[in-house]
Amino acid sequence: MDCEVWSVCIHYMPRFQCPFQMPTSRSLGSCKPPSSTKASSMSPEHRPTTKGMDTEHGYEDEVEAASSSSLQATSQRACDTCRARKIRCNRERPCSHCVSNNVECTQTDIIRPRIKHKRVLLTSQYEQKIDQIDSRLNEAIGLLKGLHETLKTSPGAPYIITPKPTSMFRSTEPKSSSITVVEGESSLAAQFSFAEDFIRKVAKTDPLQTSGLEMGESLENLSQIVAAYKQQLVSEETNYPNARPTKRPCLHTWELPPIEESVAVIRVAKSQRLAGTGWIYEYLPMNQFSTICLDVYFTEHYSEMDFIIVNAGLHSMFKDYSTIVIEDERERCERHALLCCANLETALSNLPLHMPPIPKAIIALLFGAFHAIELSKPFLAWTLSSKASEICQTLGYHQESSLKSGREEDDRFTKFLFWSNYFVDKSLSLRLGRASTLPEWTITVTRPSFMDSHPEPALAYFVLWVEAARCQGKIYELLYSPDSVGQRDEERTSRVKSLISDLENLDKATSETNKKWIKTAADTAGQDLMDFYETSDETLRLSLLTLVHRAAPQDLGSSMTFSPDCVNAARATIEKHKDCIAVMKRSGDTYFPAYFQWTLLFAPFVPFVVLFCHVIETVDQADLGRLGEFVASIKDAACVSSAATRVHHLFNALHGIALRYIEYRSVQSYDNQPQSDPEIDWVLATLALPPSWDEGGSQQFQEGGSNILRGNAVVDNRHCDATTLEETSIGVSENRSLMRMGHQMELESWFYNSEAMTGILKQYETKSTEES
Template sequence: MGPEKRTRAIMPKACHNCRMRKVRCNRVIPCSNCVSSGLGCVPGVRSAVQLGQVTNSSGEDEHRCLRERLLALEQAVEQLSRQGVSDHTQRAISHDSEGTMSTPDPPECRTSLSEGDSSFGRQILLASKVATLTGVSQMQPVQRELANLLVMAEDQAAPQTLGHLYTPEPHPETVRPVIKLPPSNFALQLLRSLRGKPTSSLANIQKESVFFLFYGFHDRAQIETLCQRVYFPIESLSSSEATLFNGILCSILREGSFFQSSELKEEELSNMRVLCEANFQAGLETFEVLAIPTHENAMVLSLAMAHAQSEAKLLFQHSLTSAAARHCLALGYHRESRLSMLPPLEAERARRLFWHIYTSDKSLCLRLGLPSTIPDYDIDARSCSISRNPSQAPWDLVVVKFAELSRIQGQIYESLFSAAAQTLTVSQRHSTVSRLSVCLAQWYQEWTQIDSKDAYNKDLFTSTFGPVEVLYFSVLTLLHRGETSSNSADHISQACLDGAYQALRAHLAYHRNISTLGVNALYPYAVCIFYYTPFTPFVVTFLHCVANSDEDDIKLLNDALVALEQVSPKFEHCQRQLKLCKGLYKIAETFIKCQHEMGGKKELEPATSRLLPLQSPVSEHRSQLTVHGHSVDLSNAFLEDLEILDVDQMSFLLDNQIGS
């Protein structure tokens, strides 16, 4: 509105005289009433022209002031926004000209991780210090092989970078793609492939994704709901949901054989898998996933746990399992009273997730010699339900049985290998071993009764759970090994030795059956044998071999080693166990050879108990062990390795059976 219009639109008030006399004023100066009455007309306010001019000037000043303030505010907001984006970009990502991003290299940080008494590394250490070997200083070849074994153990247990232990080691030349969701068309097509086409073919009916069979996910509806939430959000999408979605797609895409007959191209599947893995890894590294106990975060950790298990990264799996277990405890998934408050479908999903995490927690407890996170005394949640579908039921039974086996494994560690177990008497250990061996035998009997003839993916079921026999006898051997705290071969019970023989023979028999089936069949065997089966049978057989110069033992060790050598080149994670087993075999072979060269095994002197402190760091006054007048230097060849394993302060009775 212009100044003239504003001037005409403003009407002055009645003059002062008219207002006092309360008569109608024609609102001009002078007004008609004042003229007719001969009075001086005094306006009530400023004239219309004057008021219009003042109003016009004041409005322009006010508008100008508002514009200046608004402009200053916009500039300040823009400056703060640019500064915040710049800081975030410098901290998190760096963009290149092609629209990709890369993460900065993490700082170089090394750490030493310890393993408990039931771990393979610990068993190797104790086996290398058996008195039968450490006292024969005149057998130089044996001493050289012992030194080589300790060097290999030292290389494997040396401090490593956190990036190498827990996340894929970054490569500066590798550029990570921009984090974004996969195309919706691809995700929908992938879900259609999982659902499958209606057909009467029995082969297709009995084919199902392992993701829904063995892992902590209940059904497809769970994923389809998440897909709708991701691609058609009504509310803002959380980072946990985006990470979970990428992790689910990544896990499904790992089953390459499942999509061979689908319309999805192999190249597209490969590209999307790389993208989903990068997105999942980026989301997993956020603080919220590890710190905030939500169902989504627990599911993210369970997926990462499964990925680490398939890649045989035990320490990474243990860290993820511990975090996921704490989430489950915080959410109350271990208590039936909490689960009963949830809707039935949600309760079953939470129950399945909990037992999946529980199985990993307890099995790693014995394998690594570390305490579990979830205490058995606080669990009253029911087991997962068994489907009425004869094809699904065997897989559900496997989930239940593995949880039961894991509980027994956790009890073995707590009762025989924990710090509290070191104070047990011999009779208490015998009683514990007897009780747990009965539980273990009953479990194995029930396992063998699982009918899998109608199971989904029958071939995969057989190849995945075929090595369970080896696992059973290995756990049984470790159980009987804990019957005594002595490291003497003479204190190995017959039950322990029989279990070791059966474990190695089962290992050889299963290897013969699958050695011609290709890499896909060898993969679950290699992961189970090398990383998730206690290697105590090999150690026990080795100890019996050197104590008795048994030719049958050395042949059994050689056969087992040959089988391991055929598998290990195909899988990088098998190299550590292979090197250590090869070191044990060379020691046994060299020892027996030296015995023959010396004219047979000499009469051993009566066994005497000698206390060998296993403390770290090793002090100088404990670095010499004197036996029959001979001083054996332990500082460099033997006890030095204890610093690497970071053994807690404890002592073991090492029976000193040394020949002349």
């Protein structure tokens, strides 16, 4: 037994009787009931055996026995004279000393009072243990409540409980369930927020004419979800949907897919014909992955990182393999994939804060980040990739001077790990509007180039992904970070041109790489997969190009919010998206989830917002048709994730608003004079939108366009009709207007109440069907 175990035993020994200790007379005597006061003063050997304890007079018998024994005990004490003179007494009555001196021999009975022992007060250690027990009880109650809710809402779902964040100690900090997430200026939420600000300003500046269309109820429902969908809770964004609650897990007791099935799917994966498993070969050669699998299956001496790596790899393999097998085998593979997914998420959710700075930890964290991205949880991916960045920097992977191990293979693998982390970090920096954890000025290791020689296609295309991530990081840093937003127009224009040049170079590098590797890659992975990669990467690049143009300062004298280059880039993105959809249709939509996660959600998909605003300004029917085609093409978002469904609702709602707005614009008065519509003004006031006013304000709107673009716009009601304002929106515009909040506001919160959003869309679809 080691020292720690001994210390624990010693700590608890005083509280319990040792089970291996033989009973003694003292230990047995301690079990007797308390006796009288006199009895307490007797020595153990002279205490009488109590009798009659089982009778109704047992207690009196004990008292009498104690009293009689007390008289006997007095003869065993020295007499008063000997005790006073401090001389030896023979303890007889009378004693020899008193007889010889002819003095009275007396003995006085002394009854010593029973000492009352005070109870030891609780120490801080015991208080801490009580607090721990209390918190664990609360945790158990919370898990039971969560189980009840899970069974109530999903009676046919697997028995999987999502853990709630708890603390072992009491805290005064606010609970994470009540904290909302905040995204930056480049986030998708900020782009939708801009669209919302835009339509409000247009509604204020553009004359709307009374029509027979019944929009009041639909827009009123939309206004009700404005407040409801603003709150995007941290507890919802940072939990794993399939994670099982546990303490530090005993990993070797967890269920895994049968070893025969795992070996079979690994053999299939070695052919590299599975879409999602190419990344595994670079992070771990197949022989190493097989070795780690054997360790996890047949030994108990493996780390949490090994467990995460194995389950992440098997989850991807079984998931991809299920798309190319027959029905019965597909169900079995999907079942194994779900099991590995639950294992992976549970292990990730229980990772310690302080992880060992080793390469395996980086691999496990990156696998977790990739999985979080596929769950549409960028905040969770950011948490994992940030920890990986910390370990990379701890190990010095970002510095060229630290990568001189003497072995070229080890240095290549180290660089691959670092640039993989760089790829995730820079991409999420733009997606979430946060500063990168890997600043460019700290990186001295050589960035991979498409001019380098690569042994296989995966590494060649990996270079392009790293370069795209670098552009994403620069877009946030130079155009959307708090510092860049306040730069002069000349500086921002210069930065826009620089980033456009970088994206053009990326396009050229992509063409060169395709010429060199596309055929080899297609022979290995299949033509459909490579066509999907090509079109989806081009869609992402055009989306980034639109995002760059969208940040360009407005040209002097321009009547449009966005430049023609920005609108054209948005149109090109939507067209390339259509090409990608056509490629995916050839494969039965196998790649649709990956496309949604790694293209539409991986970077802010601003082209839709740009075309939406352009349609509002120009009533362009062709662009309105592009918006409708785009929404229809992603109607299967519900099969991807709940986040994808919410984004689809956003796009669908914006398209519906644009369509209704154009219908209003098409209804003009005979005298062609702008008029105020009380019903519309009331609805706009309910939505915190400024009411309509005369065309003289259009110039005011255009002049404020660049400020709106930068999130600094304020509502100007100088041109509003005073009577209309008083009747429809007194105090509403000042108290509820989002224009003053810039783009930190999350427009996605509009549509958090999916039932309300679905009701609006169903109303519009029903009305459109009846009219047709």
